[in-house]
Amino acid sequence: MQKTATLDKDIIPSDCGDCPIRHRAVCARCESDELHQLEEMKYYRSFEAGQTVIWSGDRMDFVASVVTGIATLTQTMEDGRRQIVGLLLPSDFVGRPGRDTAAYDITATTDLVMCCFRKKPFEEMMVSTPHIGQRLLEMTLDELDAAREWMLLLGRKTAREKIASLMAIIARRDATVSARTKAGRPVQIELPLTREAMAEYLGLTLETVSRQISALKRDGVIEMHGKRHVTIPDFDRLLEESGDDSDGGFLV
Amino acid sequence: MQKTATLDKDIIPSDCGDCPIRHRAVCARCESDELHQLEEMKYYRSFEAGQTVIWSGDRMDFVASVVTGIATLTQTMEDGRRQIVGLLLPSDFVGRPGRDTAAYDITATTDLVMCCFRKKPFEEMMVSTPHIGQRLLEMTLDELDAAREWMLLLGRKTAREKIASLMAIIARRDATVSARTKAGRPVQIELPLTREAMAEYLGLTLETVSRQISALKRDGVIEMHGKRHVTIPDFDRLLEESGDDSDGGFLV
DNA sequence: GCATGGATTTGACTTAAGTCAACGACCCGC
């Protein structure tokens, strides 16, 4: 996880080869002049782990895409109960064309770099470049599927299944790891969330998260090395514990 | 709730003035020749309350929009646990361009009429008519917001708050009702779901749903007349019980 | 009217997860 302490542009070279808005997210099929337009518009912002990117209700005059690091979308009730409603991983898109305030708190859970575009010109470009809108529709539909899968988890799974599901999802999102799961080999993952954030994501308390992790460890489903590093000796076993059928989950 | 028993086209006059795909959902801004294209492509299907429209995993070669009635999207675990992940009300869109199997069970909970389009020509038209894709993106973003609001409900609300939230949402979705809520007048709603379906939507058991409805009745928050008809004497009181801040919920 | 069956309610009891509180592990600055 690379260290990027300031909150400014130009820490990343202007020819940002990995900028996901350009290469993976929005503009995968654009021709070069459109790429150039995007290039002119974009700027970068970085955040340290724990910093808030934006508060729900604040004015949000940009859309963005995660370059490195992880952020969460959180909803809060007046009495303080909190639910994480989305994880933002590299290449994920944030922000809604056609709305000018944030609907959720966005928080960096690791050090984070985002690639931003001012909303107005982005929207104009969406009109003139249909590919972008189409790509955005695809991504939004994927997010909707992920949200619905998560609704099943929140509404129907036990605490143990929730923890197993979370680990399975984190493993699957990691390309190098997912090759190993297919090969039936042991898998190593790094949890990008504190126990408290896991609890907020899974609709549990942090004590329950801790107890269920201990239980999965006791039962040999996972091994912990330190607080964040997990070894999964048998990924299929983890999937059984998650309550998903063998190949259902393709979340977040 | 109008009775439409068969499962066929042409029960609705071919000049279907209320077809939501044409008028409200997808094509709100189309010019007349595009309307004509859509007119050529569409057909209708009706279902009785309780019938299944399509099973998760089945081939789905159409997209559709609800004309009248209500349907649910349900996810099921192998052991039979079920979670409703979406309500489809009139004008809501179903189906995903770019995928050819259904991701969820779709079930009619009341008698239902849907307006369908074969997927292939619809997709072609999306490419040639950017407005449609843009409208679809907007609708998908609204659904995503609704799903995320529901995640907060599933993960953090008590059974009593869940029931109150459901009633508030049903009331708000009804235009004639929502005028009355603003005027501070008593509100009447008809529950479009059985107790079991409410339980599946709220992540509860049907016994808990029943008990909490009784409790809200006992406490004067609602009055029941029969099993489905609800009177809400004080809508703000119901909102307090729902745990939402005064104006947060704008859900499915 | 009366039997039938599905939907709903209610009661008695159980249990998974939450709450409150103490304790342990680790990191950082001095």
Next chain:
DNA sequence: GCGGGTCGTTGACTTAAGTCAAATCCATGC
């Protein structure tokens, strides 16, 4: 090496919601 703070674990107890089992309600057909 020594506090002090954050994060995580564990234990003892409570509670909201689930489970199992009986009623009750009500629409329907005979």
